[in-house]
Amino acid sequence: MSVAELQRLARRSPRTPQATPDNKAALAFLGPWVLGALALTLGPIIASLYLSFTDYNLLQNANWIGLANFERMLTDTRLHHSLVVTFVYVLVGVPGQLLVALALALLLDRGLRGRAIYRSAFYLPSLLGASVAIAVLWRLVFGGQGLVNAMLGLVGIHTTTSWIGSPDTALGTIILLHIWTFGSPMVIFLAGLRQIPVELYEAAATDGAGPWLRFRAITLPLLTPIIFFNLVLAIINSFSSFTQAFIVSGGSGGPSDSLLFYTLYLYQEGFSSFRMGYASALAWLLVLIIGALTAVNFWLSKYWVHYDN
Amino acid sequence: MTTESTTRSAQHDVAATARTAPPEAAPRSPDGRQVRQALRRGAKHVLLILGVLTTLYPVLWMVVSSLRPDGQIFGNPSLLLTTLHVENYTYGWTALGRPFSAYLLNSALVVIGSIIGNLVSCSMAAYAFARLRFRFQRPAFAYMLITIMLPVHVVIVPQYILWAQAGLVNSFLPLIVPKLLATDAFFIFLMVQFIRGLPRELDEAARIDGAGHGRIFFLIILPLMKPALATTAIFTFIWTWNDFFSQLIYLTDPQLYTVPIALRSFIDAQSTSSFGGMFAMSVVTIVPLVLAFALGQKYLVQGIATTGLK
Numbered sequence: 255m256s257v258a259e260l261q262r263l264a265r266r267s268p269r270t271p272q273a274t275p276d277n278k279a280a281l282a283f284l285g286p287w288v289l290g291a292l293a294l295t296l297g298p299i300i301a302s303l304y305l306s307f308t309d310y311n312l313l314q315n316a317n318w319i320g321l322a323n324f325e326r327m328l329t330d331t332r333l334h335h336s337l338v339v340t341f342v343y344v345l346v347g348v349p350g351q352l353l354v355a356l357a358l359a360l361l362l363d364r365g366l367r368g369r370a371i372y373r374s375a376f377y378l379p380s381l382l383g384a385s386v387a388i389a390v391l392w393r394l395v396f397g398g399q400g401l402v403n404a405m406l407g408l409v410g411i412h413t414t415t416s417w418i419g420s421p422d423t424a425l426g427t428i429i430l431l432h433i434w435t436f437g438s439p440m441v442i443f444l445a446g447l448r449q450i451p452v453e454l455y456e457a458a459a460t461d462g463a464g465p466w467l468r469f470r471a472i473t474l475p476l477l478t479p480i481i482f483f484n485l486v487l488a489i490i491n492s493f494s495s496f497t498q499a500f501i502v503s504g505g506s507g508g509p510s511d512s513l514l515f516y517t518l519y520l521y522q523e524g525f526s527s528f529r530m531g532y533a534s535a536l537a538w539l540l541v542l543i544i545g546a547l548t549a550v551n552f553w554l555s556k557y558w559v560h561y562d563n
Numbered sequence: 564m565t566t567e568s569t570t571r572s573a574q575h576d577v578a579a580t581a582r583t584a585p586p587e588a589a590p591r592s593p594d595g596r597q598v599r600q601a602l603r604r605g606a607k608h609v610l611l612i613l614g615v616l617t618t619l620y621p622v623l624w625m626v627v628s629s630l631r632p633d634g635q636i637f638g639n640p641s642l643l644l645t646t647l648h649v650e651n652y653t654y655g656w657t658a659l660g661r662p663f664s665a666y667l668l669n670s671a672l673v674v675i676g677s678i679i680g681n682l683v684s685c686s687m688a689a690y691a692f693a694r695l696r697f698r699f700q701r702p703a704f705a706y707m708l709i710t711i712m713l714p715v716h717v718v719i720v721p722q723y724i725l726w727a728q729a730g731l732v733n734s735f736l737p738l739i740v741p742k743l744l745a746t747d748a749f750f751i752f753l754m755v756q757f758i759r760g761l762p763r764e765l766d767e768a769a770r771i772d773g774a775g776h777g778r779i780f781f782l783i784i785l786p787l788m789k790p791a792l793a794t795t796a797i798f799t800f801i802w803t804w805n806d807f808f809s810q811l812i813y814l815t816d817p818q819l820y821t822v823p824i825a826l827r828s829f830i831d832a833q834s835t836s837s838f839g840g841m842f843a844m845s846v847v848t849i850v851p852l853v854l855a856f857a858l859g860q861k862y863l864v865q866g867i868a869t870t871g872l873k
Binding site: 275276277279280281282283284285286287289290291293294295296297298299301302305312358361362366367368372373374375376377378379381382384385386387388390391392393394395399400401404405407408434438441442444445490493494496497500501504517520521524525530533534536537538540541544548 | 691713720780853868
């Protein structure tokens with residue numbers, strides 16, 4: 255290689271203006287984001303990690319207490335209870351919601367008249383489901399004098415037991431509320447179904463495959479990436495579920511703590527009892543749980559998600 | 564979109580028909596087949612309409628109940644109205660410390676601030692990530708993606724301490740400033756994806772004509788990314804309007820109560836009296852959501868379908 259060639263290569267190295275021409279412009283465009291990233295996310299992440307090893311309570315200075323917060327977790331029965339409540343909610347609510355979403359997406363997939371109207375109608379609960387208004391409604395629908403008991407009365411079952419006031423059924427009502435908001439995964443499924451090439455169905459039909467076989471051999475495998483995507487999202491989101499359990503239980507966690515969702519417990523510890531050190535530790539446990547579940551999900555996906563190359 | 568899918572399923576139906584009636588089989592008349600198909604379609608519609616009614620029944624019952632006198636609300640699953648008890652609305656409007664319009668106004672302020680914040684800050688950041696080359700670009704982008712996955716609970720305690728020390732708890736700033744600083748990374752990602760889909764030749768042509776990044780952003784990219792901006796605006800609206808967690812934490816002064824917090828105090832204050840008023844105000848708070856849905860449905864559906872937003 256001649257010197258001239260080397261010089262030419264050197265001139266083309268990443269230090270030439272072409273490779274990094276935009277630093278100043280980037281700083282201008284990213285200014286707000288950089289400020290937010292430092293002051294409102296990265297700083298707080300570090301602070302939260304530090305606080306989780308302290309007894310900070312907003313009034314006094316934080317004292318380093320080592321692993322005491324995490325040791326407390328081991329014996330904190332309310333925490334254990336909240337984990338059970340949240341896991342039941344996720345394990346029943348997420349598959350339940352996705353099954354309903356998938357079933358309706360399949361019904362709506364073919365060139366059905368009024369498809370857009372059905373889609374909008376089924377989506378509406380997703381739009382409203384997170385609101386306080388719907389949580390208020392749920393309180394009254396499942397209350398002792400509520401709508402559900404009134405309907406049971408019509409078929410001869412007379413009861414004034416509140417579904418929300420009873421520890422055995424309270425969580426069920428919130429799971430039902432979660433399943434009720436099946437509209438958004440349904441829309442994602444519909445988009446996924448549209449990606450499946452028609453030719454596949456045509457070829458399968460020509461070969462004599464019936465509707466069930468076509469579903470099992472074409473629709474389901476090609477939809478697995480979407481199912482996986484919905485599953486990961488739904489698990490992450492439902493661990494953060496807060497409003498409904500808070501409103502329905504009046505912030506208390508419900509009868510016998512049957513509605514003590516993880517985030518509700520975190521809120522009580524951090525913002526009612528002002529045990530902010532412990533609340534920070536709880537937040538990190540939540541990150542670990544969500545992270546671990548997502549990792550397991552990705553690992554399991556090798557065995558059932560079909561990726562088309 | 565709909566046309567596409569209609570054509571597709573029309574073909575699909577043809578294929579299905581070809582299979583159910585192979586030429587060598589069945590001396591059935593084509594008329595019988597058509598009748599059976601029509602019946603099937605009819606059954607499907609009946610099923611779907613029942614599904615829609617079941618799904619929407621609780622909401623419809625709430626709307627109907629908001630127009631009934633208290634005595635008629637409970638034990639009455641019917642959706643038929645015999646009276647129009649609008650007094651619920653006038654009563655509910657003034658039942659709390661302040662007229663309900665004050666809470667609606669507070670929510671509107673937070674929502675508008677959040678929408679402006681997200682549109683401005685996220686679009687700027689997205690332009691930088693999608694079109695500029697700069698130092699630390701990869702780690703910055705990776706960090707941005709990580710913050711999408713980060714549960715808000717990890718940062719909420721230190722953020723609260725920060726705002727408390729600044730004396731700004733009980734103001735709208737803790738709710739709006741984070742949006743002005745592009746902390747809703749999901750929208751940055753959405754917009755980055757969108758900008759990457761725009762042809763680079765447009766930028767390059769403008770650059771040859773002497774335009775700087777500011778002009779390219781404002782005059783070329785921004786007008787082209789209207790769909791992404793609309794999706795961001797509508798989701799910011801819905802999320803902020805419904806947001807309970809952070810508004811509960813930062814707003815304890817009744818003067819500043821937003822709609823979700825006001826509704827919640829309704830429960831505490833009225834635990835047994837006037838359910839009608841509570842229903843009426845609940846209906847009032849969902850009207851803006853339904854309107855936003857009706858107006859922005861296209862962008863909403865696109866947003867969910869492409870990114871999994873809720």
